[in-house]
Amino acid sequence: MTRDELEALLRTRILAAEIAPGERINESAVAAELGVSRTPVREALLRMEGGGLVRFERGRGFLAAPLDAAQVRQTYPIIAHLEELAVTGAGPALRGLAPELAETNTAFAAAGTAAEAHELDAEFHRILVSRCGNRRLIGLIGDLWLDIRRYEHVYFTADGDRHRSAARHAAIVEAVAAGEVAVAARAVADNTTESMHLLLDRL
Template sequence: MTMPQHPVPDDPITRAEPLRAAVYARVVGLICSGDYEPGAAITEAALSRALNVSRTPVREALLRLEAEGVLQSALARGFTVRPLLRGETDELYPILAALESLAVTTAVPVSTATLDQLAATLAELEACTDPVRRWRLDTAWHSGIVAASGNGHLASMVTRIRTNLSRYELTYMREVRSRAAADREHREILAALGAGEGDRAAELLRDHWYGGMRLIQDWIKGRS
């Protein structure tokens, strides 16, 4: 029987890194890069060999991702990346919209340095055509807004939701390349932040995420 091929990380884990956190971060990176698509199997043995670590931290990472809703497991069948389900988007996108809106209202006024960095990331995002790179830039742009709030717990919650949604967004971006509307919405949000209009920026962010939810849901419906 042919064994499934498993992606190999570009940067092996060094012993100087905290092992549990490093393994978790590498597995998240593989999922968020699209190396493991929805429905793909993930095995402890293959990952432990690829990362050159024991199976214990790998299993801990996979169990954590299962608890976070990214993976699912079946008795004696290991783990798989959860499939795309419209009902899940109904739950996750409103949470993300609320969290990022809260971040904006606590981040304003945003420093000039942060605004400049957001503008630079957005310019790179608008010029990018590679779907995985676009997703990473989009994530970095939104993360920059959240980080400006100075709320570490809020940032961790947003990261967890974005990781869960990555399997939707990456698959969508691979199949639907037009992102002009999203780029325009980003510009409007950035303009509101630059003007110190926190409530306006929060409203635009909520609209942005709810609009993204509807696009994803229509796309899922069209694929079924």
């Protein structure tokens, strides 16, 4: 396993909350599990510390960085504005996405775990922005969704929040199916903003 592959694996585990926020990362255990020495594990963790995903504490070693309310306040409004821009930019092409959005939301509403709910929620949003015609905008939104992946896992641990999200998604699908682009765009932004406030209540 290369250093880049090792770093990618650890990053995925942290983002998916397989390594919980604040949890100590046992370098020896990771090295033994993956069949590598501790050196590349430590190098990967040091690089991730520079990116803010890992923290080093004297006496404890490396930890998955705790969740940060400031990151939520800074990131969610950006996502809301960019997704509103992308949905608006799709114009009449947006309407053709209604069946796929409805199918994805049905699966989302039936999700059995927080991880599954997050993946389906992310897919719903990927579909929504897919017709905007601006690949750079889509890329920016995708990168920001990766940044909030750990936070979304916390959000979707509550069944009530999943039900509320599914209802908001259904309203978005209704607007998309009706060709009401402006209504759909505003509803998407409101959905993300409301999620932010609910999540902040838990942090």
